[in-house]
Structures are given as structure tokens and as C-alpha cells.
Amino acid sequence: MLQIKDIQRYYDIGGVKYWALKGVNVSFRTSEFVAILGASGSGKTTLLNIIGGLDRYSNGDLIIDNVSTKQYKDKDWDAYRNHRIGFVFQSYNLISHLDVLSNVELALTLSGVSAKERKQKALEVLTTVGLKDHVNKKPNQLSGGQQQRVAIARALINDPNIILADEPTGALDTETSVEIMELLTRISKNKLIIMVTHNPELANKYAKRIISLSDGLVVSDTQPYEIKEAVVEDKKDKTAMSFPTALKLSLKNILTKKRRTLITAFAGCIGILGIGLVLAIQSGFGNVLTDMQQNMMASAPFDISENFTQFGFNGNGSDVNLNDNEIKGSAPAGPIMGSNIIDQTFLDFLSSRNTLNYASVHQMTGLNIRAFNIINGVLLDTPRTPQPFNPMAPGNPLVLESFIPDQMISDHSAQWMTIVGSYTGSAAFGATLVLNHDNTINQHVLPFLGLPTDQIININDVLGKTFKILSNNALFEFNGSTYQVRPEADIINLINNNSSDVITVTITNIIRPANEFVGLGQGGIFVGGVANQAIMNLNNNSDVVNAQRSSASSVVDFDSFLLPSFTDTQLLRALGGNNLPQTVLIFPNDFAARDQVVEIINEYNVAQTDPARVITMIDGTSEVFEMLNLLVDTISLVLILFAAVSLVVSSIMIGIITYTSVLERTKEIGVLRSIGARKKDISRVFNAETILIGLFAGILGVLIILGLSPLINHISAPLTPTGAGVSNVTIFHIILLVSISILLTLVAGLIPARIAAKKDPVKALRTE
Numbered sequence: 001m002l003q004i005k006d007i008q009r010y011y012d013i014g015g016v017k018y019w020a021l022k023g024v025n026v027s028f029r030t031s032e033f034v035a036i037l038g039a040s041g042s043g044k045t046t047l048l049n050i051i052g053g054l055d056r057y058s059n060g061d062l063i064i065d066n067v068s069t070k071q072y073k074d075k076d077w078d079a080y081r082n083h084r085i086g087f088v089f090q091s092y093n094l095i096s097h098l099d100v101l102s103n104v105e106l107a108l109t110l111s112g113v114s115a116k117e118r119k120q121k122a123l124e125v126l127t128t129v130g131l132k133d134h135v136n137k138k139p140n141q142l143s144g145g146q147q148q149r150v151a152i153a154r155a156l157i158n159d160p161n162i163i164l165a166d167e168p169t170g171a172l173d174t175e176t177s178v179e180i181m182e183l184l185t186r187i188s189k190n191k192l193i194i195m196v197t198h199n200p201e202l203a204n205k206y207a208k209r210i211i212s213l214s215d216g217l218v219v220s221d222t223q224p225y226e227i228k229e230a231v232v233e234d235k236k237d238k239t240a241m242s243f244p245t246a247l248k249l250s251l252k253n254i255l256t257k258k259r260r261t262l263i264t265a266f267a268g269c270i271g272i273l274g275i276g277l278v279l280a281i282q283s284g285f286g287n288v289l290t291d292m293q294q295n296m297m298a299s300a301p302f303d304i305s306e307n308f309t310q311f312g313f314n315g316n317g318s319d320v321n322l323n324d325n326e327i328k329g330s331a332p333a334g335p336i337m338g339s340n341i342i343d344q345t346f347l348d349f350l351s352s353r354n355t356l357n358y359a360s361v362h363q364m365t366g367l368n369i370r371a372f373n374i375i376n377g378v379l380l381d382t383p384r385t386p387q388p389f390n391p392m393a394p395g396n397p398l399v400l401e402s403f404i405p406d407q408m409i410s411d412h413s414a415q416w417m418t419i420v421g422s423y424t425g426s427a428a429f430g431a432t433l434v435l436n437h438d439n440t441i442n443q444h445v446l447p448f449l450g451l452p453t454d455q456i457i458n459i460n461d462v463l464g465k466t467f468k469i470l471s472n473n474a475l476f477e478f479n480g481s482t483y484q485v486r487p488e489a490d491i492i493n494l495i496n497n498n499s500s501d502v503i504t505v506t507i508t509n510i511i512r513p514a515n516e517f518v519g520l521g522q523g524g525i526f527v528g529g530v531a532n533q534a535i536m537n538l539n540n541n542s543d544v545v546n547a548q549r550s551s552a553s554s555v556v557d558f559d560s561f562l563l564p565s566f567t568d569t570q571l572l573r574a575l576g577g578n579n580l581p582q583t584v585l586i587f588p589n590d591f592a593a594r595d596q597v598v599e600i601i602n603e604y605n606v607a608q609t610d611p612a613r614v615i616t617m618i619d620g621t622s623e624v625f626e627m628l629n630l631l632v633d634t635i636s637l638v639l640i641l642f643a644a645v646s647l648v649v650s651s652i653m654i655g656i657i658t659y660t661s662v663l664e665r666t667k668e669i670g671v672l673r674s675i676g677a678r679k680k681d682i683s684r685v686f687n688a689e690t691i692l693i694g695l696f697a698g699i700l701g702v703l704i705i706l707g708l709s710p711l712i713n714h715i716s717a718p719l720t721p722t723g724a725g726v727s728n729v730t731i732f733h734i735i736l737l738v739s740i741s742i743l744l745t746l747v748a749g750l751i752p753a754r755i756a757a758k759k760d761p762v763k764a765l766r767t768e
Contacts, residue, residue: 001192002028002051002162003227007060009046009216020046022216023060027227030161033188035207036196042213044196045166051194052085052164053077054674054761063227075239075678082110082239082676086155088184090167092147093671093765094139094154097256098249100126101135104153107675109245111158125153129183145176152183154675163187165195169202181206241681243688250689253665261696264657268697268745269704271647275640276705276729276737281712282636284728288720289628301362301585302597303618310336310618341613342581346604350584353600358593363581366573369535370475370485371505373467374495375450379488421463421509429531430508433462434524437513442524449507465507469527469535470494472542472575474501476556483544484557501538505531539576548572586617594619647744650697655748658690662756669756670764679757686756690749691742698741702734 009021021043028034038044049055050062062069064084072080087093094103104122113121126132129149139147148168155163165184169177184193185206197203203210209223254261350361373380419435435441446453449465474494476483486494495502505527539545547555554571572578588594598617605614662669669682706729713725720726 001030001065001227003061003063004047004051005061005063007047007050007057007062009043009050009055009058019216021050021057024213024216024218026211026218026221027225028192028194029225031188031190031192032209032223033185033193033207034195034209034211035203036194036211036213037198037200037203038213040198043216044213047213048164048166048194048196049762051162052087052674053081054765066227078673078676078678078681079239080676081674082107083158084161086158086160086163087674088148088151088155088163088165088168089765090170092139092144092151092171093667093674094147094150095249095668095671096139097252099136099138100131100142100150102252103139103150104157106672107154107158110239110241110676110681112242121157122153125156126150128156129153143176144172145179148172148176148180149183152180152187156187158675161192163191163193165193167197168195169197169199177202239676239678241677241684243684246681246684246688247692249685250692253661254689254692260657261693264654264693265696265700268650268654268693268741269701271643271645271650271744272698272701272737272741273704274643274646275740276701276733277708277727278636278639278643279733279736280705280709280727280729282632283730283733284713284716284724284726285632286629287728288724288726289632291724300619301587302594302601304340304342304584304586304601304615305618306342306582307337307339308616308618310338310616338616340615342584344580346615347581347584349604350600353603358589358596360587360589362585362587364583364585365536365576365579366570366582367532367536367539367576368574369469369539369576371467371469372491372495373448373450374492375447379492380448416511417514419510419512420459421507428508429503429505429528429534431467431505431525431527431531432509432511433507434526435510435512439512445524448525459510462507462510466504467525468495469503469505469531471501471503471535471538472544473538474499476542476544478543478547479557482557483547483555503531503534536576536579540579542576545572545575545577548575549577647740651744651748654690654693654697654745655752657693658686658749659752659755661689662686662752662759665756666759666764666767669759670761670767673761674765682759683753683757686749686753687746690745690753693749694742694745695738697745698738701741702729702737705729705737 004024004026007021007024008019010017010019012018024043024047036044036047046055050057064080069076069080081087095106098106101119101122104126105118108118108121123132123135126135129152131146131149131153134142134146139150142150148171152163152168163184168184169180172180181202184195187193188208195203195207209221211218211222212220347363370381433441433445443453446457448467449462451457451462451465470491474491475485477486477490507525544555548571554566556571556575566574569578573582586597588597601615601617608614672682672685709725709727709729712727716726717723
């Protein structure tokens with residue numbers, strides 16, 4: 001069965017060979033109790049380790065069941081120890097953090113035996129050695145004799161052919177030693193037991209065969225045996241530790257050191273905590289920006305103007321690779337000036353696409369109109385902007401081209417809240433008073449309507465207030481050379497006499513934004529489309545317009561008009577002589593409709609054969625938020641990079657802690673190798689430990705972040721425009737953070753795990 005053929009073993013220490021075995025020849029029967037005696041240094045333990053596959057012979061051959069082991073590789077020796085050898089050590093070598101049952105089951109886990117079968121077999125052998133009632137105890141809860149019985153049960157669990165016992169009673173008292181020897185004697189009836197001992201009395205009493213060693217050689221053998229069979233090809237067994245088994249071993253070890261594990265997990269989670277908080281705040285602040293963006297952009301129009309300025313950053317790169325002797329022009333960086341052709345063809349296209357289904361289209365002709373009111377006999381002139389009306393500029397108290405189109409008020413309750421009244425701008429000469437989100441209004445508006453500015457006003461007192469819009473014929477008079485604004489007395493007279501060139505407009509509706517982002521800074525009076533169209537019709541056929549059309553120079557006295565000089569085209573527009581818009585504002589019905597608007601304009605552009613007719617649509621609000629998002633992402637990236645430094649430090653620390661664990665569990669490594677664990681199995685055990693630590697660190701970090709988020713949101717909510725907190729932890733963040741933690745700790749533990757796998761099992765078993 002087992003043949004040792006001229007085995008030699010030497011150790012190279014400092015270039016000098018020290019011989020432990022000098023040529024041992026001995027064969028063993030299938031079942032017998034053999035004792036190997038010899039003084040310290042005689043080579044008996046070395047011989048036992050070679051038989052058990054823990055140590056390698058330098059020369060000779062170990063033949064098992066007629067099979068030579070000369071060609072054995074590490075995996076073959078691992079399988080040999082697992083399936084054919086059972087070790088019983090003087091110091092028991094039980095794994096302290098496993099209970100009795102788990103210690104005994106361990107060898108079966110390497111053989112791929114199911115959990116149910118493992119438990120059944122373990123209970124059977126524990127019953128055989130008299131420990132059935134102690135299966136749930138830890139080794140430190142047992143006596144020395146009981147621990148040795150556990151070691152014997154572990155050696156028997158895989159039903160090996162050979163039991164190797166190294167001083168099995170060396171740490172026991174006399175009575176317990178007798179019990180163990182009698183147990184081994186019973187086992188030897190159907191197995192080969194080879195026992196190394198210093199005690200000749202014990203050997204003579206229980207062993208059936210005694211082999212004496214001296215100075216690395218066999219000097220006597222009481223019952224020699226010779227094997228004559230030929231060597232045959234080996235049918236090698238296989239062994240492997242599953243990853244769940246490795247996790248189980250590591251988890252039980254970690255749970256025995258709860259305080260250190262908690263401290264390690266906390267230290268490991270610091271980097272995760274930093275990155276997690278950055279991600280949570282980035283996500284939360286991103287949500288705040290998104291809410292602001294959607295609220296503002298839901299009512300913010302796309303701007304299509306005859307002349308526009310587009311801001312961009314596209315002048316610093318090129319899409320071609322140039323040689324040293326080549327040059328190519330590139331677009332300038334920064335603002336880009338451009339123009340659009342807004343003609344009837346384009347307007348007809350918009351109408352044909354039924355834009356009312358997704359947006360309100362508002363055409364601005366550049367008409368500049370004067371509005372007046374007579375309060376207590378005093379003529380009040382509405383303050384005017386110093387240039388053609390810009391609907392996105394704050395501070396316009398009176399807008400005479402409806403900034404808020406009919407549909408924006410009637411169909412956009414999500415953006416605008418009606419306080420009192422109803423919108424009649426599309427059916428009569430009505431106007432809407434638009435308040436700011438906090439029910440305030442531009443200070444110039446109230447006096448214009450005859451209302452005080454120094455006290456709170458009942459909202460119903462505003463309804464029904466009127467003012468006058470003057471057409472060109474009412475506003476201008478010809479002085480023989482130019483047209484100038486009439487004197488106040490003449491204007492008052494025209495208003496009082498209800499001239500047909502004067503339109504009376506009534507406040508019929510009062511609204512305010514649904515939130516502070518809609519119509520930001522735009523509180524004022526907005527005139528409905530019917531009144532606007534009526535003024536445009538009157539002005540288009542007015543005397544000043546007809547005169548300007550037939551003149552090569554300006555016919556208006558700009559000083560009286562209270563406006564800066566215009567070009568001829570601009571002046572004609574300001575007077576109402578050109579019905580084609582200079583600006584088209586497209587108000588999406590909601591945030592989602594913005595994409596539909598873009599698709600419609602793209603459809604128009606694709607159909608143009610003349611590049612000059614391609615429409616450029618400005619979405620200033622979107623550009624602002626893109627820049628804000630880019631800024632947030634950049635700041636987040638910088639913060640994440642800083643947090644990554646702590647991650648690296650944490651990983652190094654975990655690597656050191658894992659190496660410490662390797663040193664603490666060196667004997668466990670030896671035990672696992674003795675029962676057949678491969679090097680990769682040992683590595684897997686410690687990799688599993690780092691994965692668990694990484695998992696705990698990641699979970700701890702996430703829990704801390706989840707705990708801090710409500711506090712962060714409570715502090716930050718009053719500071720954000722939307723009233724929402726800036727910390728938002730998502731499921732994606734949780735999975736990402738835990739995954740990063742596991743990955744980094746796994747990487748940090750690879751080197752210590754490799755060191756553990758390379759440990760000499762013989763030396764590992766001697767570690768205390």
C-alpha cells in the first residue's frame with residue numbers, strides 16, 4: 001500500500017546541505033499500528049511529513065498503491081492529503097473560531113460534499129470518538145483529551161487509508177493518553193496508523209510494529225514488510241474549496257474579532273464616505289438644478305430673432321489633423337453674431353405644423369407704443385425701455401406686445417396661477433396684471449393705475465382699472481418738417497374726447513407665477529392680442545408711417561419720441577410700418593414639449609437649400625444650466641479625486657490588517673493545507689476575508705451617508721431656491737459605493753493572500 005523507497009531529504013541552509021533523511025527504505029501494510037521511535041533530530045517527524053505530503057523528498061520515491069509520486073504536482077499532493085491522509089497533531093491544531101462540528105466537517109468541504117452529507121458524516125465520527133454532545137462547542141471549551149478526539153474525528157471524516165499521528169499524547173495526562181491510544185488502536189484494525197512518539201513504553205504497549213530511526217536512517221524494524229507489486233499509473237483525486245466555504249471560514253474568523261472588524265470597517269469606509277457624500281450632494285444639487293431648469297424652461301421661450309448673439313466655446317479645436325506646413329481657419333471662440341431670415345414662408349411653415357398642440361408662438365414686430373393714463377387730472381406716461389422691448393429683460397412695467405400669449409395663460413395653469421378675474425385678451429381690449437411670485441409688482445405700475453405704493457392693496461381693487469394706448473395719429477403731429485409727440489394738453493384732450501385713435505384697455509385678470517422661476521422679474525401689465533392687433537392696424541396706415549415709407553431719411557423727432565436714433569428699418573418697425581416680426585418667441589406648453597419645438601425647427605432647416613435661410617434658435621436658459629451642470633460636475637470630480645486619496649490610504653491600511661490576519665492565522669493555514677487545501681484555496685480564504693471587510697465597510701459608509709442625508713437636507717433646504725435638500729442617495733449610489741469598497745479591499749488584500757498561499761505548511765503548523 002505505502003512504500004518509501006530510498007527517501008532522502010536535505011535542507012539547504014546558507015549553501016550548506018543538512019540531511020534529515022539519508023536513504024530510508026520501508027513499506028507499510030494496509031492496516032497496522034506502526035510506531036516510529038527515535039531521539040530528537042533523528043528524522044522521524046520529517047519522515048511523517050513526507051508521508052503526509054506536507055514536505056517534499058529530495059531524492060527517492062514515495063509509492064502509494066503502486067503509484068509513484070515523483071511526478072506529483074502541488075494539486076496532486078493536496079488531493080492526496082485530502083483523500084488518503086488524516087493528521088493527528090500533538091497540539092490538536094483545531095481552528096479556534098469554528099465549533100467542533102465545523103472543524104470536523106472542514107475536510108469534506110474540500111471534497112465537494114453537500115452540506116447535509118457533511119453534517120451527517122461529521123456527527124457519525126464524533127459519535128465514534130465520544131463527542132456527540134459537544135458538537136456546538138468551541139475548542140477552548142473542551143479539555144485537552146476532548147480536543148484530541150476532535151482532531152482524530154477530523155482525521156477520520158474523509159475515511160482516509162492512512163492516519164498520521166505526531167506525538168498524539170504529548171500534551172495529555174496519563175489517563176487521557178491511554179484513552180487516546182486505545183481509540184487509535186481500535187481505528188488501526190482497518191487503517192494504517194503511523195505514530196511518531198518519544199515514549200517507548202507507549203509504543204511497546206499499543207503499536208504492533210516499531211520502527212526506530214537514528215541520524216536519518218532506519219536502524220530497526222520489528223515487523224518488516226516488503227512490497228513487490230509493479231508501479232502503475234495513478235488515478236488522481238481532485239480537491240477544491242468552494243468560495244462559499246472560504247466566505248464561511250472568513251466570516252466566522254471576523255466575527256470572533258468584532259471590535260477590530262468594526263474599527264477596520266470604519267477606517268475602510270472613510271474614503272467611501274467622502275465619495276458617497278460628494279455623489280449624494282452632486283445628485284441632490286443636480287435635482288435642484290433640474291427642477292429649476294424645468295420650472296424656468298417650461299415657460300422660457302425659444303428666441304428666433306433677425307439678429308442674434310450666440311455664446312459658445314467652439315473656437316479652440318479642430319476636427320482635422322494638419323501637417324506642419326498646413327493651416328486652416330477655425331470658428332472664433334466666444335460670442336457669435338448671426339442673423340435669421342424671418343419671412344412669411346417661415347411663418348406659414350410654423351402655422352402648418354399646428355404649433356398650438358405643443359407651444360404658443362408669439363410674434364414681436366418691434367412696435368413701440370406709448371400708453372397713458374389720467375389720474376386726478378394728471379397725465380401719466382408709462383416708463384419705457386430705452387430700446388426695442390426685450391421680453392427677457394427685467395424692469396419692463398408695461399408691455400404692449402403680449403409677452404404672455406393667450407394660450408400661455410389659458411392652458412398653462414402649471415406655470416401660472418390665476419388669482420382673480422379671467423383672461424379676455426383674445427376677445428376684447430383686455431390686459432393681465434402679472435405679479436411676481438410673492439405678490440409684489442414693479443413700483444411704477446401702481447401709480448400708473450392710480451394706486452398707492454406705500455400700503456397693501458386689495459387685489460379686487462385692481463380689477464377694472466383702465467389705461468389708454470395711443471395710435472400714431474393720436475401720438476404724433478407734423479410740425480412742417482418732422483413728426484413729434486403732441487403736447488400733454490393735446491393728448492389729454494384726445495383721451496377725454498374718446499378719439500377713435502385711442503384704445504381703452506381694461507385690467508381683466510390678475511395672475512402670478514406658480515413658482516419663483518416662472519416669469520422671473522417680469523411682473524407688469526401685459527396687453528392681450530386683440531388690443532395689440534388693433535393698434536398695429538391703426539399704425540400701419542398712420543400718417544407718420546406713410547411719410548417714413550416715402551422718405552429716405554427719418555421723419556421723426558427722436559427727442560420727442562424719447563428713444564435713441566434708429567436705422568430706417570428699425571424706425572419703420574417701431575412705428576408699426578412692418579407687420580413681419582423681428583423676433584418670434586416660441587413658448588413650449590411644458591418642459592417635454594421643448595424637444596418637439598427643436599424637431600420642428602430642424603425639419604424646416606433640413607428643407608432649406610440656401611444656408612442663409614437656416615434658422616438659428618437661441619435657448620439661453622438651457623445654455624446657462626448646461627454651464628451650471630458642467631460646473632457642478634467639475635467641482636464634484638475634484639472633490640471625488642480628493643476623497644480618492646483617503647480611499648487609497650484606507651486600502652493600504654486594509655492590506656496591512658489583512659497581512660496581520662495572515663500572521664495570526666498561520667497555524668490555521670497549516671491545518672487547511674494538512675487536510676488538502678490548495679494554495680489557491682488559502683488565497684481564496686483571505687480574499688474572502690477582504691471582500692467581507694470591504695462589504696462591511698461599504699455598508700457602514702452607506703449607512704452613515706443615509707444617516708447624514710436628512711441632516712444635510714434639513715440645513716440646505718432653506719438655502720435652495722426650490723426648498724429641496726441637496727443630498728440625494730440613490731440605489732445606484734449604494735450599489736456603486738459598496739462595489740467600490742469591495743473591489744478596493746480585494747485588491748488591497750491580494751498580496752497578503754498570496755503570501756498566505758505560499759507559506760510552508762510544515763512551518764505553519766509549528767507556529768504558535
